[in-house]
Amino acid sequence: MKTDLFEAMEVLAEEKGIDKEVLYETLDAAIVSAYKKNFNSKTNVRVDLDPKDGSMRVLARLNVVEDLEDEDLEISLEEAREIDPAYAEGDVVEKEVTPRNFGRIAAQAAKQVVTQRVREAERGVIYSDYADRLEEIIIGTVQRKDHRYLYIHLGKVEGKLPMNELMPNETYEVHDRIKVFVTKVENTSKGPQVYVSRTHPGLLKRLFEVEVPEIYDGIVEVISVAREAGDRSKISVHAEDPEIDPVGSCVGQRGQRVQTVVDELHGEKIDIVHYSEDPVVYISNALSPSKVVEVKVNEEAHATTVIVPDNQLSLAIGKRGQNARLAAKLTGWKIDIKSESEAYDDGELETSSTDSDLELDEE
Structure with a gap:
């Protein structure tokens, strides 16, 4: 049974991509806990595991004392020297206390604890895999949906696409394939949580x-x-x-x-x-498809006044201000748009002529 246990550990480590030493440390702690629980022991013990020959020994660690007070934790100097004359007070003697048929108890304890450890390790591997894909595109399949999320099958984990991050001009049904952008990966008690977006x-x-x-x-x-x-x-x-x-x-x-x-x-x-590094050129380009006559820059306020031909004003601003709003987001500058006539009336232009349109860096 002991040999079978070690073989199972080897297979688990290989299949799940977990370090064998991590599993053996988990097994060690599980066996110590099982020993103390099943034999009602207060003794300080450690487990000696040898995967090569499949052996398993429980060793009590006893402090060497002159006057024995607690047999669970101590051994007299006289008894210790019967084992080895070199022992002195303050030393630690290791004495085998492996019970008969302890393999069955150890195997039960190992199954419970190691299964939990493997589950945690798998979650850790999955978390690392998807954390590495943060701000990347993943193709998935819609599994189900409710009023809050579309749940996307992403391979090893289920991604959550909030309904407010689904574009207003698209709908998806179960089994549809979808490209999503990974916005957040969290490692929670329920396992890795991956949040994705289409907006x-x-x-x-x-x-x-x-x-x-x-x-x-x-x-x-x-x-x-x-x-x-x-x-x-x-x-x-x-x-x-x-x-x-x-x-x-x-x-x-x-x-x-x-x-x-x-x-x-x-x-x-x-x-x-x-x-362009030149804000005048960059902002003029950003307001495309409208033409620009002049860009006045206020570096201190990080703001600009953009003058456009009268017949380009609505195009520059865009429907519901969208073109100007997107240009401001793109460039990071505040943008105030005026027509040539308005700028001339305000004294911001000496002449009003569409022939003075700013030459853009059009590609």
Whole structure:
């Protein structure tokens, strides 16, 4: 039975990817606990395990004393010297106290404790696997849903997609396949909890990494993402190499690359913006598709006033202010938009002419 126990430990360690030493430490503690419980012992004991020959011994650790007071914890100096004349007061004598047929008791204790330890170790492995995939895309299958979550089968664990992080223009049913972005991984008493999203800006960034080799290889860098999921997004990109067109790389031949991302997001409109360290150029690009006449920058307030042609004002602001709002999120600058006429009346422009439109860095 002892040999069978060790063989089972070896198999468990290999199958579950758990360090054998961790299992043996768990087994050691389980056997000590079983001994004290089953034999009502207060004795300080340790277990000597030898996986090679399958042996198992329980050893009582007794303090050597001149005057014996507690036989469960002590041994007299006289008796100790009968074992070995070299013993002195204060030494510790180890004496085998393995009961007959103790293997059965040890096996029962081991099964309970080791099973629990294996379960914990498995949870730890799963947690580590998914913690490493934080802010990555995972493809899963919808298992079930309630009023709070879609529950997504992600392989070894069930992911939770909050209903408010599902795009308003999409619905999923049980067994549907779905691409999700991992936003949080928690190690709880109930096991690893993985939370995912379809509305997170990171999903858009990762989708472009998949579709655009230049981004994946680091030739083109995604600087920022602003997203109103299911409706419209803006993404700014940059390439150190002036020979590389970062916007064109993302759009792809005949718009194929960006269209693949749009299709995955069920028609969400995506503006791809050329990043610039110059806030005037960057903000002008971010307000695309509208034209810009002038950008006045207030560095101290981290704010700008953007002047656009009269006939471009509604386009620059966008429906319900969306274009201006996304541009502000993308660039990190406050943006106040005025028409040429308004700016001229306020004395912010000397002339009112659409011929003075700011030349944008259009790709």
